[in-house]
Amino acid sequence: MKILIKDSMGHKTVEFKPMREGRVKLFVCGPTVYNLIHIGNARLFIVFDAFAKFLRSQGFEVFYVQNITDIDDKIIKEAKEENKPWKEIVARYLSQYFKDTSSLGIDSVSLFARATNYIEEIIDQIKRLILAGVAYETTDGVYFEVSKFTDYGRLSGQQLDKIRPGARVEISEDKRSPSDFVLWKKMKPGEPYWESPWGKGRPGWHIEDTAITEALFGPEYDIHGGGSDLIFPHHEAEIAQMRSLSKSGYLSRYWMHVAMLNMKEDKMSKSLGNIITVADALKKHSVQALRFFMLNTSFDSPLHYSEESLAAAEETVSRISEFYRKLDSARGSGKAGMVDVKRSRDAFMDAMANGFDTHAAMTVVLDLVTEMNRTMDRIGTRDRKEGIEFMNEVDSILGIVRKIGTGKGSEIVEKMISARNEARKKGSYALSDELRSILLQSGVAIQDNGPDTEWWFT
């Protein structure tokens, strides 16, 4: 199948051609572990989780690497504020990160690469950058000289001479240009450090990623993903670093940037303090609803968070899940081919392959739900089987089906149901309603289909 990618380099939709047939090297910028992640962060991880799963469903062998920034100014700051060792902060939030993402059904990452495990590679890369004449040492660190890389700004569309230096550019009188970015930070008293040719210090942020990807993938790879707020300068810096050494025309062949999740008007961010943590979101909403909400839009368009939208997502997920449950227990004897599941499956995959259009793919699913619901009472074995297989496939990629336990194997529930149906037959509705409400309170949902009653655990 031909797969199109919305490439942020040049903002074009282009055909995806992996460097090696059938294999994909995918790198996504992971978290800095100094705090809990929020659902804005989660959007990125959910999008790439679904993306990696889709590629795998198409037979690609996906090597999906995510970096973990486990040494950084913010970690040091947090450690100071809490008066705890920085490694303790890292350990705490890293384990929380794994917990949060796994509770979001994210399980597609092949390898998490921690920056501090690559210090040697980082130092080596910086050495080579200095040798190549594009980096220089100052009193407080080693810097990359941006003017030495002519393509700097191509990804973001920035022109170096038009960039207005921010008000809070780090004080460093030795820097040759305000745009030069740090590769190695020399230690200040009390800070964590590693030995290096430039004395004790720690790596800058941008160099971590290229050291990791060079070590794991080599100087070039297929797809680089991240939040749209990282385009400049982070991804420009990565490109500048790696391509200055490799002399290749690209770092990654394709770039995919996930747009921000906004709260009211602003993006959700830790510094703005308008965050909802993953844990909090999951207290109120199902994983499936959160995933549906995130995937029901183009990954490269900003998305507005609101309780109302989440509630709507929850409704839709219920509809899909309810459909799945009904399909699972359908026992009709209709002819095969009443519904063309295969056509829906093709349309679904086409949408996914068309620039990862998860929204169009969802629409296909919802249309099929309506279509099959129409004939649910008489749906045949074969259509039913195809439908279930398709929904399982959809779920394995998008994670939007809440699998509701089918009602079997509980004698006590069965007894109460038949007691209730006896009462209904006799017209003792007060009693039957009473039994229904007891069942509901015990987590058993029931639905009358004529004289028969279906039930399941909620």
Add this chain to the structure above:
RNA sequence: GGAUAGGUGGCAGAGUGGUUAUGCGUGGGACUGCAGAUCCCAUCUAUUAGGGUUCGAAUCCCUACCUAUCCUCCA
């Protein structure tokens, strides 16, 4: 100020030249003892504003206004 995306019905959010997406909400109907779920019909008579191109524009061009993101750590 520069860069990059946008401005669609009550809400969310598709649609890149020509049959009123889709979901949620709302109203009605079918079904049900009543519910619930489901289906059907309807509703909301949407395309930021003003020009232009065209037989025809939400879709292309121009202008204005507005919004987000980046230019500073940030998914």
